[in-house]
Amino acid sequence: MTIPELPDVVGHSLDGANYVISAEQNRTLCHSLGVEPDAGGKAHPVYFYIATQVGMGETVAGLCALCNFDVEDGPMMGTCDVTYFRPLMTGEPYRVRGRILGLTRKRSRKLGIMDLVEYQLHLDLPDGTRACSVTNSWILPRGHEDGN
Secondary structure (H helix, E strand, C coil), X not given: CCCCXXXXXXXXXXXXXXXXXXXXXXXXXXXXXXXXCCCCCECCCCHHHHHHHHHCCCCHHHHHHHCCCCHHHCCEEEEEEEEECCCCECCCEEEEEEEEEEEEEXXXXXXXXXXXXXEEEEEECCCCCEEEEEEEEEEEEEECCCCC
């Protein structure tokens, strides 16, 4: 088994597109979760993840490829840490900004060799006001050196 070298991706931009949480999307999501949508237009808090992942400048497969990892090998979510600076609102255009913070190789008894990619994404209003920031880490399992 050949494990690829770690590429130099720290600082790689993940800036992406604008993302608007429509009232209809929010209503559908809220009803699927068994909650009523906020009458004042606040989006469900889970949109911190949906909007940043959908709006970032790379697909999941593209982010994995940057790390010399095939998405078909099954990336796993490690951690997710979000900070809200204001409620997310329906109808507001948010600009998705972000970058890769780190890519490190580790050894695990259970997973063998694995890479840990950490990246940060933000949702900013058009005037630059930050609505939220999320730092994600994904585990990219490489397997054991003996091939198991």
